[in-house]
Amino acid sequence: MTSASPPTAPTAPARPRVPLAPVLSVASFGNAGAARPRSVLDAGQARLVTSGRIALALALRELGVAAGDGVLLPAYHSLSMVPPVLWRGATPQFYRVDGAARADLADIGALCDADPRIKALVATHYFGFPQDLPALRALCDARGIALVEDCAHAFFGEFAGRPPGAWGDYAIASSMKFFPMYEGGCLVSARHALDAVQLHSAGPGFEAKVALATLEHSFAYGRLAPLRAVLAPLMGAKDWLWRRIKARRIEAGRPADAALAPGSSDSDASFDPRWLDKRSSWFARWLLARVSGARIVALRRRHYLRLQQALGALPGCRPLHATLPDGVCPWLFPLWFDDAADADAAFARVRRAGLPVVRFAETLWPGVDAARCPGSVRLSRQVLAFPCHQELDAAELDWMTARLAEVLPEVQPPEVLPA
CATH class of the missing domain: 3.40.640.10 (Type I PLP-dependent aspartate aminotransferase-like (Major domain))
Structure with a gap:
């Protein structure tokens, strides 16, 4: 007589990688016939x-x-x-x-x-x-x-x-x-002509860097899989491409170590005046003209309201804004914590859970302190912001809202001492 095998525990669904910023997908071009907001x-x-x-x-x-x-x-x-x-x-x-x-x-x-x-x-x-x-x-x-x-x-x-x-x-x-x-x-x-602002391309290295980086970021989050398969040889050869571009710079007498794209693309705070006369890349301008603005606005507002519903009633925190007025297309969903220590704890827990989060202005310019502006110090310490962009798919949004409701720390009410 054979013994029955113990029941197998259900496999937990894989944790999705939720993009902090919009990533290109086929859906990006949806709703293209709608009036542009x-x-x-x-x-x-x-x-x-x-x-x-x-x-x-x-x-x-x-x-x-x-x-x-x-x-x-x-x-x-x-x-x-x-x-x-x-x-x-x-x-x-x-x-x-x-x-x-x-x-x-x-x-x-x-x-x-x-x-x-x-x-x-x-x-x-x-x-x-x-x-x-x-x-x-x-x-x-x-x-x-x-x-x-x-x-x-x-x-x-x-x-x-x-x-x-x-x-x-x-x-x-x-x-x-x-x-x-x-x-x-x-x-x-709206008030001045911009005729004096003359721009030109930063060159083929920049144009290639922008297109490949945009696609690579998209592929990393599971978008455009058929295109990824087609472009796999090119993506594999991109390091060789960068070396060739730098070699041509040396041949032309230009510095080989000059960045192919501005530091802003990699989220640093640097400022390089060499980019002042450079126009946005062809690929970025092409996307700007073809990605649906109506979809961007509609989904950002919908996702914002979804996060507001999921997180708005948690103790110890609240949405920074009580309502989402008509005419507002949000960048992120900002959540205010009543206590800075709770915000710090929440930030650590959110990061450990693999959830995307932003602390806008976490570091302020030297000299900007509570004496100069207590409001800015509180905002920089006590606001955590979460993505609500249009490229969050349904599974990512469901997982993110559910996990945030689990990991955000609850603030215990103060102990009531007996009279």
Whole structure:
């Protein structure tokens, strides 16, 4: 008589790799017949460059910002925002934001009073949610300073009846935060001609690097499998290709170690002025024209609301914004933790679980501390942000929301002592 085999435990589903940023897929081109939603490109004349920080440097140059001038930057900021100001020889001055990342108009006014050489104000639409643009425009007009809209988090949208970027003297944006591409940004102006901003290609090495890196990133997350099989020999030979490109640079008397793509494509905060006259790659511009904007907006809003439903009732944390207004196309889903230590613990647990997460402005520029702006310090410590982009597939979104609800730490209520 044979003994029965013990029941086999069900195999746990493989943990998916969830992309933090959009990756190219066949679905990227879906819904192409739908009307394209309004974007920063509708705000005025545009120049397509390689990153938002390059666009900021060009905006400051066009404004005539020079040595001795002051530029007002938000105290809650990406480190990449500061080097373009220093490149112009100007002094960055950091204005306060509150706990909801809203610009402090009174503090901006006080900084202008203290320094008559303030030349421009940069206003950031954090996570896709707009600042009070009519008030900022009125303040800048009254003070005689320029307004630069930082739309790096807000490529699509409609604010007070206008597309993002339409209120500023200039606007900058980061298309690679919204489109599945390796590089891309834009400089836009509703008020000034951009004829002086002349751009040209960074060369065949750059063009090849962008196309291959975009596809390689897509393949790493299981997209475009048939194309991956076709291109396998080329992807395998790319190291040889880079060596050939560098050898040709040496033959032409150019430095062989110059980067084939800007540092922004690899998420560092560096600023290299050699990219100021380089236009965005052909492949990125091709994607910008053909990837469905309607799909980007619809799915980002849908995914944001899904995360809000899954995480909004957890104790000890809440969505940074109580609602998702019409006209907002979010970059990420920001979750506010009531206690900085809980946010630190949550960040560690999320990373260990293999979940994608961003701590925007985790490191602030030296001198930006709680004395200068308590709101920015709290935001940098107490906000974790999660992807809601359009290229999350159903299985990835289901797994991510379920795992986040499991691993985010619950904050215990304070102990009630007996009377």
